[in-house]
Amino acid sequence: MHSASEGVDGTAPAVGPVRLADALGWSSSALGAPMTVAPRRFLRAIGVRDDPKAVAWTLGVGVREHVATLNIVANRQRRIGMWSRVAGDAMDLTLLAAAYRHKREDEARLFGAMGVVGTLLAVDLFTAVGLTRADGAHVSDGSGSTGVGVEHDTGGGHTRVRTAVTIRRPEAEVRAAFRAFAWTAFDPAALEASGDVRFERAPGNRGTEVHLDHEPVVRGGGLGAAAAKAVGQAPDQKIHDELRRFKSLTETGVIARSETSPEGPSSARQILHKRQPAQPVEGA
Amino acid sequence: MRATCWSGRNTVQVEEVPDPKLLTDRDAIVKITSTAICGSDLHLYDGYVPSMTKGDILGHEFMGEVVEIGRGVGNLAVGDRVVVPFPIACGGCGMCAKGLFSVCENANPNAGMAEKMWGHATAGMFGYSSLTGGYAGGQAEYARVPYADVGPIKIENDDLTDDQVLFLSDIFPTGYMGAELCDIQPGDVVAVWGAGPVGLFAIASAILLGAERVIAIDRFDYRLDKAREAGATHVVDYTQVDVPVVLKELTGGRGPDACIECVGMEAHHSHPIVHGYDRVKQATRLETERPHAVREAILSCRGGGTVAITGVFGGFMDKFPIGSMMNRGITIRTGQTPVHRYMRPLLERIEKGEIDPSFVVSHHLALDDAPKGYEMFKHKQDNCTKVVLKP
Numbered sequence: 001m002h003s004a005s006e007g008v009d010g011t012a013p014a015v016g017p018v019r020l021a022d023a024l025g026w027s028s029s030a031l032g033a034p035m036t037v038a039p040r041r042f043l044r045a046i047g048v049r050d051d052p053k054a055v056a057w058t059l060g061v062g063v064r065e066h067v068a069t070l071n072i073v074a075n076r077q078r079r080i081g082m083w084s085r086v087a088g089d090a091m092d093l094t095l096l097a098a099a100y101r102h103k104r105e106d107e108a109r110l111f112g113a114m115g116v117v118g119t120l121l122a123v124d125l126f127t128a129v130g131l132t133r134a135d136g137a138h139v140s141d142g143s144g145s146t147g148v149g150v151e152h153d154t155g156g157g158h159t160r161v162r163t164a165v166t167i168r169r170p171e172a173e174v175r176a177a178f179r180a181f182a183w184t185a186f187d188p189a190a191l192e193a194s195g196d197v198r199f200e201r202a203p204g205n206r207g208t209e210v211h212l213d214h215e216p217v218v219r220g221g222g223l224g225a226a227a228a229k230a231v232g233q234a235p236d237q238k239i240h241d242e243l244r245r246f247k248s249l250t251e252t253g254v255i256a257r258s259e260t261s262p263e264g265p266s267s268a269r270q271i272l273h274k275r276q277p278a279q280p281v282e283g284a
Numbered sequence: 285m286r287a288t289c290w291s292g293r294n295t296v297q298v299e300e301v302p303d304p305k306l307l308t309d310r311d312a313i314v315k316i317t318s319t320a321i322c323g324s325d326l327h328l329y330d331g332y333v334p335s336m337t338k339g340d341i342l343g344h345e346f347m348g349e350v351v352e353i354g355r356g357v358g359n360l361a362v363g364d365r366v367v368v369p370f371p372i373a374c375g376g377c378g379m380c381a382k383g384l385f386s387v388c389e390n391a392n393p394n395a396g397m398a399e400k401m402w403g404h405a406t407a408g409m410f411g412y413s414s415l416t417g418g419y420a421g422g423q424a425e426y427a428r429v430p431y432a433d434v435g436p437i438k439i440e441n442d443d444l445t446d447d448q449v450l451f452l453s454d455i456f457p458t459g460y461m462g463a464e465l466c467d468i469q470p471g472d473v474v475a476v477w478g479a480g481p482v483g484l485f486a487i488a489s490a491i492l493l494g495a496e497r498v499i500a501i502d503r504f505d506y507r508l509d510k511a512r513e514a515g516a517t518h519v520v521d522y523t524q525v526d527v528p529v530v531l532k533e534l535t536g537g538r539g540p541d542a543c544i545e546c547v548g549m550e551a552h553h554s555h556p557i558v559h560g561y562d563r564v565k566q567a568t569r570l571e572t573e574r575p576h577a578v579r580e581a582i583l584s585c586r587g588g589g590t591v592a593i594t595g596v597f598g599g600f601m602d603k604f605p606i607g608s609m610m611n612r613g614i615t616i617r618t619g620q621t622p623v624h625r626y627m628r629p630l631l632e633r634i635e636k637g638e639i640d641p642s643f644v645v646s647h648h649l650a651l652d653d654a655p656k657g658y659e660m661f662k663h664k665q666d667n668c669t670k671v672v673l674k675p
């Protein structure tokens with residue numbers, strides 16, 4: 001996946017949201033520290049009664065904040081980390097609302113705390129959306145670059161698949177094989193006609209590069225696309241699976257079959273790989 | 285057939301599973317006569333390699349007799365005695381053409397999974413998780429060998445025992461590769477971390493390739509004794525001394541010309557705090573490795589020297605001494621071993637009597653005793669260096 005921080009982008013560098021995410025990531029621990037070190041004092045500071053249950057919740061939230069820092073800053077899981085923060089903020093607002101009803105000690109302070117969390121929620125949401133947008137942004141060519149292997153969402157559910165594979169065979173042979181292969185992901189003739197597929201000589205006598213730049217039709221709208229992706233049937237997954245099989249068949253005459261992927265490269269299998277151990281299959 | 289199956293962290297079971305069948309024209313079925321447990325299997329056993337599934341058949345170091353072949357396998361016949369390399373490679377892609385069989389572009393049907401983690405995928409491997417293809421392994425009575433016309437090497441000399449040729453499947457080429465990557469010059473001093481089977485072959489190979497001194501580092505005396513047997517001129521118990529300091533001393537202050545790391549992701553550190561730091565980070569998956577030996581090798585190596593990493597790593601490490609490496613021009617070379625390209629030349633060395641790989645074997649067990657073998661090898665019980673299972 002293309003991460004926002006790489007900023008290969010050209011169109012919408014994601015430096016802003018990334019910096020913000022890191023700052024917010026650090027702030028998590030700054031906030032978490034008093035919660036884990038002095039939960040009672042913390043509760044009093046926000047105007048909530050420090051009974052054992054409230055203390056336990058505070059400790060829990062404090063730990064969550066430290067985990068958020070680790071996730072966002074240390075593990076660079078910024079997008080996921082930021083969405084978790086959004087969920088966390090919502091949870092905190094709910095907790096504060098509950099505290100307002102049952103454990104209120106100082107109304108002004110509690111309102112203050114709600115104000116702070118509300119603001120954080122807005123900032124977190126802004127950052128999370130920014131990161132998500134940047135992740136899905138179109139990665140532009142760059143002059144002369146072929147964008148090999150880059151694949152991305154252009155937003156709005158459509159998937160433009162841009163990928164390339166090198167086949168260790170001369171161009172004429174690769175073209176013929178391309179027409180003969182049993183593609184299900186697209187119609188090879190239509191692709192050639194539209195220029196969505198290009199064949200180029202690979203440098204250094206390494207055969208032929210097949211470049212694909214294609215926007216497959218997505219059926220069933222956004223939900224359908226998500227469902228297809230979850231089971232390895234999305235158009236881009238199919239294209240990648242079939243390109244691998246095509247390469248293997250053209251170069252070696254067979255498709256690599258393992259005990260867990262008996263039909264060869266298959267995104268569906270890879271998603272469901274836990275179901276089938278690497279053992280010979282009965283009657284295969 | 286009977287097969288050794290992974291059944292969760294720290295457990296393997298020998299179970300009855302279906303017999304393998306040919307899945308493509310280029311497959312062969314091998315009836316296994318000898319199969320070994322590798323340090324790499326311990327990483328699976330200990331649960332540090334992702335994408336394992338309960339029931340996965342383990343084992344990637346095996347040999348036996350061809351009992352069935354696909355139509356496309358022209359160079360083997362039923363009855364041939366073969367050793368099978370652990371990487372599964374197609375022989376037809378650009379990487380195979382360059383002899384880089386362990387990064388074959390076709391043989392790993394789950395390449396898509398591996399790309400997410402590593403950028404690009406490896407070849408297939410027997411019995412080594414879904415990331416490397418999800419192939420059934422060879423600690424079993426039979427195994428299906430894909431691309432059987434590319435990988436297996438025929439052993440025509442019946443005077444050679446299984447123990448003498450079995451390790452052509454992995455650890456002999458791996459240790460040899462470690463030494464070869466160091467580009468050893470006459471007079472060189474080479475330090476080897478880990479005196480397990482891989483380290484022992486790295487030591488022996490460094491001597492074969494002309495190293496003047498080889499320093500072996502481990503904490504088990506019986507393994508250090510083996511290291512001497514393999515040709516080490518010095519041995520160091522890392523729990524008793526500060527390794528970089530001792531290496532400086534042993535090399536007149538220069539540091540070894542080359543360092544070979546044969547420990548991998550579960551290295552042990554004699555300092556409880558340092559060990560604890562990485563142990564906790566590994567257990568909580570904040571880093572996937574315990575890389576003490578790698579760090580030490582880089583810090584110990586002389587300026588401009590080479591560090592060859594043969595130990596297996598999975599993901600991400602912490603506190604990588606890039607400053608030492610960059611400023612002093614250390615070269616790091618590594619890889620899953622492209623075993624195919626070493627099998628023939630190393631078989632010749634065995635036939636010429638330059639080395640007898642059977643010296644690493646400490647135990648022969650029945651296949652059904654595989655669980656015991658894993659425990660012994662993991663906990664270094666009964667002076668265990670290498671377990672060979674007999675189906």
Ligand SMILES: NC(=O)c1ccc[n+]([C@@H]2O[C@H](COP(=O)([O-])OP(=O)(O)OC[C@H]3O[C@@H](n4cnc5c(N)ncnc54)[C@H](O)[C@@H]3O)[C@@H](O)[C@H]2O)c1
Pocket residue numbers: 322323324325326327454455458477478479480481482483501502503504507522546547548549550551552553576577593594595596597619620621669
């Ligand atoms: N690159 C490849 O293709 C390839 C092939 C085979 C094995 N391997 C890897 O090589 C490594 C070694 O395999 P093995 O079969 O010899 O395993 P092993 O577990 O028997 O040997 C490892 C040795 O390292 C020692 N050790 C632990 N911490 C140490 C430290 N800090 N300093 C020095 N020594 C230390 C242990 O005491 C042990 O003797 C494993 O990681 C294995 O996965 C890689």
Ligand SMILES: [Zn+2]
Pocket residue numbers: 322323324325344345370454455
């Ligand atoms: Zn091995």
Ligand SMILES: [Zn+2]
Pocket residue numbers: 373374375376377378379380387388389390391
């Ligand atoms: Zn290949």
